[in-house]
Amino acid sequence: MSITVRNVSKRFGNFAALDRVSVDVPGGSLVxxxxxxGSGKTTLLRIIAxxxxxxxxxxxxxxxxxxxxxxxxxxxxxxxxxxxxFRHMSVLENVAFALRVRGRPESSIQERVRQLLHxxxxxxxxxRYPSQLSGGQRQRVALARALAAEPRVLLLDEPFGALDAKxxxxxxxxxxxxxxxxxxxxxxxxxxxxxAFEVADQVVVMQRGRVEQTGTPQxxxxxxxxAFVMDFLGNVNVFHGRxxxxxxxxxxxxxxxxxxQYEEERSAAVYVRPHELEIDRNATxxxxxxxxxxxxxxxxxxxxxxxxxxxxxxxxxxxxSRERLAELKLQAGDSVYVFPRRAHVxxxxxCI
Amino acid sequence: xxxxxxxxxxxxPVAAHSTGxxxxxxxxxxxxxxxxxxxxxxxxxxxxRWALTLTAILILTFxxxxxxxxxxxxxxxxxxxxxxxxxxxDADTRHAIVLTLTVALVAVVLxxxxxxxxxxxxxxxxxxxxxxxxxxxxxPFSVSPVVAGLCFVLLFGLQGFFGGWLQEHGIxxxxxxxxxxxxxxxxxxxxxARELIPVMEAxxxxxxxxxxxxGASGWQIFWRVTMPNIKWGLLYGVILCNARxxxxxxxxxxxxxxxxxxxxxxxxxxxxxxxxxxxxxSFAVASVLTLLALVTLALKVGLERQTxxxxxxxxxxxxxxxx
Numbered sequence: 001m002s003i004t005v006r007n008v009s010k011r012f013g014n015f016a017a018l019d020r021v022s023v024d025v026p027g028g029s030l031v032x033x034x035x036x037x038g039s040g041k042t043t044l045l046r047i048i049a050x051x052x053x054x055x056x057x058x059x060x061x062x063x064x065x066x067x068x069x070x071x072x073x074x075x076x077x078x079x080x081x082x083x084x085x086f087r088h089m090s091v092l093e094n095v096a097f098a099l100r101v102r103g104r105p106e107s108s109i110q111e112r113v114r115q116l117l118h119x120x121x122x123x124x125x126x127x128r129y130p131s132q133l134s135g136g137q138r139q140r141v142a143l144a145r146a147l148a149a150e151p152r153v154l155l156l157d158e159p160f161g162a163l164d165a166k167x168x169x170x171x172x173x174x175x176x177x178x179x180x181x182x183x184x185x186x187x188x189x190x191x192x193x194x195x196a197f198e199v200a201d202q203v204v205v206m207q208r209g210r211v212e213q214t215g216t217p218q219x220x221x222x223x224x225x226x227a228f229v230m231d232f233l234g235n236v237n238v239f240h241g242r243x244x245x246x247x248x249x250x251x252x253x254x255x256x257x258x259x260x261q262y263e264e265e266r267s268a269a270v271y272v273r274p275h276e277l278e279i280d281r282n283a284t285x286x287x288x289x290x291x292x293x294x295x296x297x298x299x300x301x302x303x304x305x306x307x308x309x310x311x312x313x314x315x316x317x318x319x320x321s322r323e324r325l326a327e328l329k330l331q332a333g334d335s336v337y338v339f340p341r342r343a344h345v346x347x348x349x350x351c352i
Numbered sequence: 353x354x355x356x357x358x359x360x361x362x363x364x365p366v367a368a369h370s371t372g373x374x375x376x377x378x379x380x381x382x383x384x385x386x387x388x389x390x391x392x393x394x395x396x397x398x399x400x401r402w403a404l405t406l407t408a409i410l411i412l413t414f415x416x417x418x419x420x421x422x423x424x425x426x427x428x429x430x431x432x433x434x435x436x437x438x439x440x441x442d443a444d445t446r447h448a449i450v451l452t453l454t455v456a457l458v459a460v461v462l463x464x465x466x467x468x469x470x471x472x473x474x475x476x477x478x479x480x481x482x483x484x485x486x487x488x489x490x491x492p493f494s495v496s497p498v499v500a501g502l503c504f505v506l507l508f509g510l511q512g513f514f515g516g517w518l519q520e521h522g523i524x525x526x527x528x529x530x531x532x533x534x535x536x537x538x539x540x541x542x543x544x545a546r547e548l549i550p551v552m553e554a555x556x557x558x559x560x561x562x563x564x565x566x567g568a569s570g571w572q573i574f575w576r577v578t579m580p581n582i583k584w585g586l587l588y589g590v591i592l593c594n595a596r597x598x599x600x601x602x603x604x605x606x607x608x609x610x611x612x613x614x615x616x617x618x619x620x621x622x623x624x625x626x627x628x629x630x631x632x633x634s635f636a637v638a639s640v641l642t643l644l645a646l647v648t649l650a651l652k653v654g655l656e657r658q659t660x661x662x663x664x665x666x667x668x669x670x671x672x673x674x675x
Contacts, residue, residue: 049565051561051564051565071564071565072564072565072567072568072569075567076565077565078562078565080558080561080562082558084558084559084561084562085559085562086559086562086563086576086577086580087559087581088580088581089580097563097566097568097576098566098567098568101563101566101567101568101569101572101576102567145562145566146565146566148566149566149567
């Protein structure tokens, strides 16, 4: 079932946690709310869940206005970052909770709990207590518990935030598969762009209570709407320069940017991702920056090279395949030339 | 006195001041063996340990063990027959025992309701005046019980605020059971609330929010989630509250009017018999009070052991499950 958030605002004292936010979650999709802490993503999730009340705006679920509904009436599954399992109840009792408070017959409850525990791969752990489970197991119990009453929507607040890296990695893929199997509309909050990209169909990038961009992971990564999104989604090199009549100049380089056709010069920031910077031993015709190799990290699936631009003294991070590195035989202290294959130019609104 | 005695009697640091829930967290936080080793490294030299232990035992002997034993010795000085006769033959003494149990029961029930409500409000909500409320709960601990009793006299006495109105409507508060219940409840009301506030704060609101999200109603959340989590803390508070309610003297003395066979509770009865030089009878009643206190203490220790055993069983089954 789809969720539609229309112009929702929420203030805490003087702090605007959400400022006229609109988000669409299509039925059956898995959407990530991505942003740094304080961006309002958790507040938005809690408003959808009914744990907070919006000052303005509306929340619809499958076309029905649920803005004024109490959390219990909304029938949405909610998974907390710290699981919030009932510590005095066994796994079975935890998962059965939503069914028991609804007064379902005990025989059907047992059957449903068994199904759910099979779904989250915790068969045979019915009698355990939360304190006897690992973090990953607890989170899966929390998920089974949230799914028990067949919620219209599943909401997850930083679901893997409290787990260590390896378990987190496994659970991400598992969550993706689970979603493909059961197809319940899901919305999850994360500050980890890798997690959002890996799991979600759609990513909503938020900052300071506003939505900066919405799109598929590829759209958001390839075509960031603004400097914030560009900067937030992974490492980036920033050059400060000027734009005029569709060209950006920085250092001795020029890059076309047809969207900025100003007649007078304006200051601009040019963003280049590490893998979009090219290194060569010789200067190229298009213009390149002379630089010195500072450090080469060859461990890992891609090689990382740090260079120092000769005239500006700026540090740049560059990534290339290990094959390319072997071809160039780069070592610390080598003189090289650097040029961007691709750049994003942003004028004005955002500065680091 | 309670705290002091248990601290000395109970060698394990986690058991001294904490409720069952705290144990659970302390025990689950670290493996037991690691904890014990950590303590051994920080221990005092043997001489200091022996000296401290000996001092503690000496102080306990003189201040606690001898006086308590003496109560029973004095009560039984003329043999068990006389002891029994002292307790049951006198109608006023019988009345005092029943009255004390009644007043304590009502006070405990009132304080459970008040304590759970206050702890919930204080632990779950931030509101103006919250700190003031926390301070107000402590007032009965800092005000002398006699002063507390006088406050009720000023409110409900004939010259007091409600005195006239109460008399017109034929309601007796002072020098009657309602007055005793009021005074006892006042003196004992911090126990349950004080015990529950830290327990509820430690547990946090997450489980209750989760239950709300899962569609439980307010009462369902309270009975199925909040209550099971606080039950040991609550029981602990009830035991302390009950012990104090049965033993209360000062506040009850002021509001009761000390009427034998009507408003005398056990502590008041002890004092009256003592004043009337019926020391064997006085000690007999005192021994019943002491016995009730010892039962309370035993319950408290049993309660702590029970929760600890549950936790140990829980962690054992965890280890079995992993192999």
